[in-house]
Amino acid sequence: MEGLIASLTIFVLAIFVGFEVITKVPPTLHTPLMSGSNAISGITLVGALLSAGHQHTLLTTIFGFVAVVFATINVVGGFLVTNRMLGMFRKKEDR
């Protein structure tokens, strides 16, 4: 039970941090913020690596493999596309 309370504490506090950290985002950054945070949600990759690496049964390994693929697409694609978008914004600032 104590473990659950500790996890819940972290969960609730992190939600508050999330709300606090991104106040007053200019509209220009709405899409990059979304795709960047989306890449962070690919953190499930950590869990996917464990599932794929345990090789418990064939089924769980398949689940793990597909999960690794999904999450990696999410992470790599998300950060790269955000960087690409921000690059387009930044170019003008330099000029």
Added chain:
Amino acid sequence: MSGALINLSYLTASALFVFCLKGLSHPRTAVRGNLYGALGMLLAVAVTLLDRQIVSFEVILAGILFGSAVGAAFALKVPMTAMPQMVALFNGFGGGASVLVAGASFLETIAAGYPPPARFLVAVSATGIIGAVTFFGSLVAFGKLQGLITEKAVVFRGQQAVNATIGLVCVVLGGWLVTTPWDSASYLALAGVASILGVLLVIPIGGADMPVVIALLNSYSGLAGAATGFVLDNNVLIIAGSLVGASGISLTRIMCKAMNRSLGNVLFGIGGTVGTGPAPGEEIYEGKVKSASPEEVAMVFDTARRVSIVPGYGMAVSQAQHAVRDLANLLESRGCEVEFAIHPVAGRMPGHMNVLLAEANIPYDKLKEMDEANSGFPQTDVALVIGANDVVNPLARTDPDSPIAGMPILDVDMARTVVVIKRSLSPGFAGIPNPLFAADNTVMLFGDGKKAILELIAALKEF
């Protein structure tokens, strides 16, 4: 590597994620913020690979290589106009991964033979539901944005009752899973029914409400990750997931506010406004709409000292952003002041217009937010509306019975002259006529957005 060291690394990764979001909310720090996020992810993945429980790396390596190749190809190749559907798709992958991880963890645990704790089972159920809803909801959003399925709201009688029932079935299946933790069928049933729910929740959402849904699915994908964290008892998943969940909700609220609607209204209420009664009042257009040729419109621009360009989804559809940039440059070279007025929900995702205009190399200090743009319209000679409709409809201000009543709009009608580039007088997403098109100071330039702009440029060069 010891558990403490792994957890310390996870803590560092979590801190980097906070810096990432913080950085992404300011233009000057955004690039750095994104790099912090990538660094945090790299760290989290690297220490996870050192985990002793991992017995084999072949499957992992194959998955990472394949996923990276696909992700990078998407990210570097996809045109900016296709960004909304790509964001939708990526959201879905995050949710899908969560469903699979929770499923694998559940199967491993029940195979081990001893009864898992209830909190684990509750977390598995929650992940199954949220993850599957995210995955299939995102696929439907992707399909709509990609034009694979109708973009219109798909509504039927009793839809909300059906959705509520399916939601309830999900909860009951979750209860079954918690009370019979040796039966793997319960998880499959749960994920299956939640998938149906995901589809049904998104099909009634029409095109112009997409920004809200995309932001919301973004939030769900984070919450699915956090739920997976409860399954695996892993703090970095909980923290990263809830950060994203919160940021997605914040964005959703901004979008809802920009439409003056509650979230519930967007998700469930739209069925009430679309398709009820006959399309009202085409008669407001009768005899009042002035259509002009590109040459006539060019004459209006010829004398303009200050022009405000208002883009909408129509600009994205006709891929007119580069032509618009050329027009803006031409006007500026003639000593005219040009700015862009951006409505927060113009387009199909939060920030859609900003991304398109950035792609066309338009400096972002020329993009004005709604309030600033509105204070400038009375001093504007020409407001050029390209493929926007509901977000410039004055009925939002004047008609309290209108479906868009109270929605903040761009007051283009305050400008001296309004030029509207549009294919026809067909109503926008809200399904109502727009008195702006019939206003005394409005001229319509009918045609495809890009073609019309190019013709306008050619005509303007004649002067």
